[in-house]
Amino acid sequence: MLEIKGLSYHVSDDAGDKDILSDVDLEIKDGAFVVVTGPNGGGKTTLAKAVMGLVQPTAGSILFDGTELMGKSVTERARLGVCYGFQQPPRFKGLQVTELLSIAAGKKLSANECCAYLTKVGLCTEDYLDREIDASLSGGEVKRIEIASLLARNAKLMIFDEPEAGIDLWSFVRLTQTFESLHKRSDSTIIVISHQERIIRLADEVVLVAGGRVTARGSFDEVMPLMDAEDMTCALKEA
Amino acid sequence: MGKLSQIELNMLKAIADLHKIPEGAYNIRADGVSAGRNSTEHIEIVSKTDKQGIDIIVKPGTKNESVHIPVIISKTGYEELVYNDFFIGEDCDVVIIAGCGIHNSGCNTSKHDGVHTFHVGKNSRVKYVEKHYGEGEGTGERIMNPQTVIHLEEGAYMEMDTTQIRGIDSTKRETVVDAGPGAEIVVLEKLMTHDRQSAVSDMTIHLNGDDSRGRVISRSVAQGESTQVFHPNMEGNARCFGHVQCDTIIMGDAKVSSIPAITANHVDAQLIHEAAIGRIAGDQLLKLMTLGLSPEEAEERILAGFLK
Numbered sequence: 047m048l049e050i051k052g053l054s055y056h057v058s059d060d061a062g063d064k065d066i067l068s069d070v071d072l073e074i075k076d077g078a079f080v081v082v083t084g085p086n087g088g089g090k091t092t093l094a095k096a097v098m099g100l101v102q103p104t105a106g107s108i109l110f111d112g113t114e115l116m117g118k119s120v121t122e123r124a125r126l127g128v129c130y131g132f133q134q135p136p137r138f139k140g141l142q143v144t145e146l147l148s149i150a151a152g153k154k155l156s157a158n159e160c161c162a163y164l165t166k167v168g169l170c171t172e173d174y175l176d177r178e179i180d181a182s183l184s185g186g187e188v189k190r191i192e193i194a195s196l197l198a199r200n201a202k203l204m205i206f207d208e209p210e211a212g213i214d215l216w217s218f219v220r221l222t223q224t225f226e227s228l229h230k231r232s233d234s235t236i237i238v239i240s241h242q243e244r245i246i247r248l249a250d251e252v253v254l255v256a257g258g259r260v261t262a263r264g265s266f267d268e269v270m271p272l273m274d275a276e277d278m279t280c281a282l283k284e285a
Numbered sequence: 286m287g288k289l290s291q292i293e294l295n296m297l298k299a300i301a302d303l304h305k306i307p308e309g310a311y312n313i314r315a316d317g318v319s320a321g322r323n324s325t326e327h328i329e330i331v332s333k334t335d336k337q338g339i340d341i342i343v344k345p346g347t348k349n350e351s352v353h354i355p356v357i358i359s360k361t362g363y364e365e366l367v368y369n370d371f372f373i374g375e376d377c378d379v380v381i382i383a384g385c386g387i388h389n390s391g392c393n394t395s396k397h398d399g400v401h402t403f404h405v406g407k408n409s410r411v412k413y414v415e416k417h418y419g420e421g422e423g424t425g426e427r428i429m430n431p432q433t434v435i436h437l438e439e440g441a442y443m444e445m446d447t448t449q450i451r452g453i454d455s456t457k458r459e460t461v462v463d464a465g466p467g468a469e470i471v472v473l474e475k476l477m478t479h480d481r482q483s484a485v486s487d488m489t490i491h492l493n494g495d496d497s498r499g500r501v502i503s504r505s506v507a508q509g510e511s512t513q514v515f516h517p518n519m520e521g522n523a524r525c526f527g528h529v530q531c532d533t534i535i536m537g538d539a540k541v542s543s544i545p546a547i548t549a550n551h552v553d554a555q556l557i558h559e560a561a562i563g564r565i566a567g568d569q570l571l572k573l574m575t576l577g578l579s580p581e582e583a584e585e586r587i588l589a590g591f592l593k
Contacts, residue, residue, distance in 0.1 A: 098575055120574040130575050136568040139532060140504070140590035149586065150576045178590075199576060 048074040053106030068258040079229040081249035088256040098130035127202030135192035150198040163194040166224045168217035185212040296386030300416040301355040311353040338368035345374030361391025366398045375406035384416040387427040396428040408440040419452025426454040437468035448475045458486040466494030474503040478511035488517040492525035499527040507539035518546040521554025529558040
């Protein structure tokens with residue numbers, strides 16, 4: 047169970063003070079498939095990064111299976127079972143795809159095992175096993191390898207940050223099937239930050255985040271009218 | 286290799302991945318004397334008579350054979366200058382594994398200066414792998430100054446994969462290549478310095494023949510207070526293609542100067558260079574930490590991959 051209580055992230059810079067997250071409360075049950083959606087700049091990625099420890103909130107609590115994550119390092123959280131897929135994954139000169147997947151799995155994976163993960167994200171595996179994750183790969187390819195690394199990690203809590211970004215239509219269909227199957231076959235809790243209706247429809251619960259707050263929660267049918275509002279940003283703020 | 290000490294055997298493993306007597310032709314040099322040699326039907330190794338070193342003669346048409354010529358120094362204060370000449374006949378395809386390891390447990394400087402000259406015949410392919418490694422608890426310096434001269438005849442191809450692993454206090458590397466018509470040279474240089482070490486690498490590649498090609502990929506890691514200077518120069522003297530790429534990860538208080546140069550003396554010379562120096566990107570470390578690695582483990586994996 048993930049329990050976020052009173053989570054705030056306040057920043058001050060030359061432009062003034064800003065609350066990126068304001069008193070966020072959110073509970074996500076084990077095994078749930080939750081999609082977090084909402085307008086750009088609303089705080090979705092910051093919320094996800096706060097759970098992974100990539101940003102340090104200024105107040106609040108994040109309990110994961112009863113353990114307080116606040117104050118713990120990224121590595122400690124990863125070892126407790128939290129994993130986060132970057133919206134813009136880094137590239138590595140010299141690090142091969144098979145090596146990254148093996149690091150994720152915590153053991154040396156065979157070519158067949160790597161192939162299985164890559165197939166799930168729509169990559170023709172023979173071509174990718176020995177490829178370096180460097181500038182020779184397109185943004186969409188790096189993104190799919192990032193998702194494959196989370197599949198290999200098979201963490202208890204998997205957070206995907208806009209997995210559809212930069213991915214072509216064909217691969218996107220494959221990706222939604224992968225999420226569907228992951229949810230059915232695994233006990234992992236899955237949180238996906240997404241704007242795509244096809245992914246939102248897979249969710250047990252949809253969470254709207256706007257203006258640094260959780261502004262609505264519910265089923266697809268409950269939340270969709272807000273998504274359809276002509277000016278989504280305003281509608282979400284009013285919700 | 287029965288007469289080698291455990292230290293020497295460990296160094297052979299580090300520089301040439303040798304756990305036992307290699308197959309094929311080999312010459313093992315330990316503290317200035319031969320610790321083993323084998324010539325084969327197609328590859329002959331003979332000692333020079335006028336100076337220190339050996340000639341390696343590969344008969345025309347030799348395919349899929351290898352030569353190991355590791356050098357190890359474990360005597361503190363030992364210094365040597367060695368000349369190894371390689372004569373590769375036409376239409377060959379061979380792998381040459383060299384490398385030098387110095388174990389210095391004393392207070393005097395140990396030094397190996399090696400001059401390797403390759404004459405690669407028409408349409409031959411050579412893969413040359415060279416590793417340099419230093420170790421030992423002594424205060425004496427470990428110095429290696431390799432000089433490599435490569436002559437590629439028409440249609441010849443050579444890949445030079447050179448690595449300085451760790452532990453070399455000072456190195457000055459000089460590489461000079463001339464490539465004939467249709468010949469191709471690929472140089473992969475990987476270098477790590479740490480503490481107060483210094484490394485200088487000068488490289489000049491003369492693309493003399495039409496349709497010759499040259500590629501230099503240099504990757505280095507500079508840690509501690511070490512210094513590195515790279516100066517690869519790709520010179521196009523005919524219709525040719527050349528590419529120089531230098532990448533360095535800088536850490537601690539290290540200082541790095543990367544000066545790739547391209548020189549065109551022919552209107553159809555197509556030459557490109559690029560160079561980058563930077564620290565390990567923060568998001569690379571964070572990504573590996575989200576997969577459960579500690580910051581130290583993440584750094585180690587990034588550096589190992591970069592220098593692989």
